[in-house]
Amino acid sequence: MPSPPSSLARLLAPKPRAIERESLELHLPDGRVVALQRVRDPRARRLKLSVDERGARLTLPPRSSLAAGDRFLAEHRDWLLAQLDRYALDQVPALQPGVTAQLPLRGAQLPLRWREGRYAGVRRDPDDPQALLFVQPARAGEAALRRALREFYEAEARADLGRWLPRYLPALPRPPRRVAFKPMSSQWGSLAPDGSMALDLSLVLARPSAYEYVLVHELCHLIRADHSRAFWREVEARFPHWRQERDYFHREGRRLKATLRALCGKPGR
Missing domain, CATH: 3.30.2010.10 (Metalloproteases ("zincins"), catalytic domain)
Known part of the structure; x- marks a missing residue:
């Protein structure tokens, strides 16, 4: 039996499974609660725990169960704690309108003042060249x-x-x-x-x-x-x-x- 044309074969071929992501809260022994992203990746061949600028990430191969992932996470909890402490990634502050009091720039933390205005923008504070001014419109979203x-x-x-x-x-x-x-x-x-x-x-x-x-x-x-x-x-x-x-x-x-x-x-x- 002749094989179907390549274009038809591509249409009939099963589509690759998509990567599945789920955000969880991980409760650490010292009382901290950190975000953990659990990812089921069809390309993964083994369980993997990693920490980067995005935070903690647990990767599961397609056939691994959630229970196996939980056991793997428990076995490597000390390593995860060490990585979080090393980079202090769970302590990085997010931008909070009207609350954030300083911003990092060129290896330093510059004082930040908030002021309501028509257009959102950040610039040097005219009253203090070593500080920053964040102009925030009343209805500006995140x-x-x-x-x-x-x-x-x-x-x-x-x-x-x-x-x-x-x-x-x-x-x-x-x-x-x-x-x-x-x-x-x-x-x-x-x-x-x-x-x-x-x-x-x-x-x-x-x-x-x-x-x-x-x-x-x-x-x-x-x-x-x-x-x-x-x-x-x-x-x-x-x-x-x-x-x-x-x-x-x-x-x-x-x-x-x-x-x-x-x-x-x-x-x-």
């Missing part, structure tokens, strides 16, 4: 306030970029085609084959030297597209203290990403 904060952070990130980039351009074969800022889950930056650069928006929350290192790292990929010794020599020549900044991200990276997520919402929101 999404509008988060969007205003993201726009403020991107403007600040671009201001830093404008200060640093001219210093490095003369020694590069070409400038980046464009630079986009966005929340990134695992990377801090990337460079596409066409020269377009993406940088994690949470870099503006980090100390400036760490942000500048990521910029230099990605710019050096315009010279070498790999991570060979030759690439690292290019980084070293431009940023001799890059190892200290890499260690900084190992210590603080997850918290930086979690803080941006808590304040500005999930990517795409």
